[in-house]
Amino acid sequence: MALRGDGRVGVGGADGVGVPGAAQVKEQLAVPKAEFRSYYGRQILKPPVWDWKIAAYLFSGGLSGGSALLAAGADLTGRPQLRKVSRLGALASLLASMYFLIFDLGRPERFHHMLRVAKPSSPMSMGTWMLGAYGPGAGVAAVAELMPRRLRRTRLGTLVTRLARPAGLEAAAVAPGVASYTAVLLSQTAVPGWREAHRFLPFVFVGSAAASGAGLGMLLAPVAETGPARRLAVTGAALEVAASRTMQHRIGLAGETYTTGRAHTLRTWSEILTVGGAVGAAVSGRRRGAVATSGAALLAGSLLQRFGVFEAGVASTKDPKYVVVPQRERLDAAAVT
Known part of the structure; x- marks a missing residue:
């Protein structure tokens, strides 16, 4: 032998x-x-250098997209107060999103420089152009709501008022992309917790954006006009929770990062608040306090969802098994086929 x-x-x-x-x-x-x-046992990947500002950027961008979509529906169905709240919410959260992004980049001109080229293979490049297409429409629609009555009689005021609906509809058309491109952006990194979730993360973010936009409308609009917001809340919450549960069970070993540690705590509370807010939206009827409370719960749930996803990605870079084991599994599967 x-x-x-x-x-x-x-x-x-x-x-x-x-x-x-x-x-x-x-x-x-x-x-x-x-x-x-x-x-x-050393780390293979360095943790992302991003901090809480990026998680806040993910939330505020989704809130803006959900609000713009709801504002367009309110405009087409004759609900002026819900339209106003949602248009102003879309612009305010967009400005907050851009602030968090630019502040994290460190130099404001970096955002401007990304507009010099259009690179379809880069989610960041496409996201920047998407924001560039979305921002003017959301801005014009919001300015029309803020314009004093005496200014609306001027030539400029008349023009802005006439452009408000087309601008709002244009922003609503781009809104789903604004709500979901950040999920694609995370999925294109080397972070295992995000990369392995690339098939499910956009659905989580879109559902979360719809729920948060509806929550804002329920919180601030007159209860008599919140019918579309309550229906959107139920739909968005159902999509978010279903996609989130499916994601954590079908992405393999990296799913542990979503069900353990700080990420698990954040996402558990997110699910509790989101489901509670959706149930409240469905059964609260015209009770102002119940509708507003449900809206606040949906906003908080969406915020915790984004922070939970962010924390899961960071945690997945700290243990080398989340890098090595999936790579080995893919190599073994390729060898068999």
């Missing part, structure tokens, strides 16, 4: 040739197969 270079025991010579029946002798491992994780 001879020990081979790969740790297996063969019969006969170095390769078992020349020994009758050697081909039928089953080889045995003399050394157990190593389970490599990383060099002395």
Whole structure:
């Protein structure tokens, strides 16, 4: 018998040739197969340099998109107060989103520089252009709501008033992209907790954006006009919770980062508040206090969802198994096929 270079025991010579029946002798491992994780358990990836401002950017961008979509529906169905609240909410949250993004970039001109090129393979580039297309429409629609009555009689005021509906509809058309591109942006990084969730994360973010936009409308608009907001809240919450649950169970080992630690705590409270807000939206009727409370719960749930996803991604970079094990599984699957 001879020990081979790969740790297996063969019969006969170095390769078992020349020994009758050697081909039928089953080889045995003399050394157990190593389970490599990383060099002395050290991290393979560095944690993202982003901090809480990026999580806030994810939330405020989604809130803006959900509010713009609700504002367009309110405009088309003749609900002026809900339209006003949602248009102003869309602009305010967009400005907050851009503030968090630019503040995290460190230099404001970096946002401007990203508009010099359009790169379809870059989610950041496409997201910047998406914001560029979305912002003017959301801005014009909101300015029309803020314009004093005496200014509306002027030539400029008349023009802005006439452009308000087309601008609002244009913003609503781009709103789903604004709400979901950040999920694609996270998924294109090397962070395992985000990359492995690339098939589900956009649905989580879109549902969360719809729920938060509806929550803002329920919180601030007159209760008599909150019917569309309450229906959007139920739809968005159902999509968010279903996609979130599916994601954490179908992304393999990286799903542990969503069900343990700080991320799990944040997302558990997010689900409680989101489901509670959706139930309140469905059964609260015209009770002002119940509608407003449900709206606040939906906003808080959406905020915690984004922070939970952010924390899960950071946690997945700190243990090398979330990098090595999925890579090994993909290599083994490719070898079999």
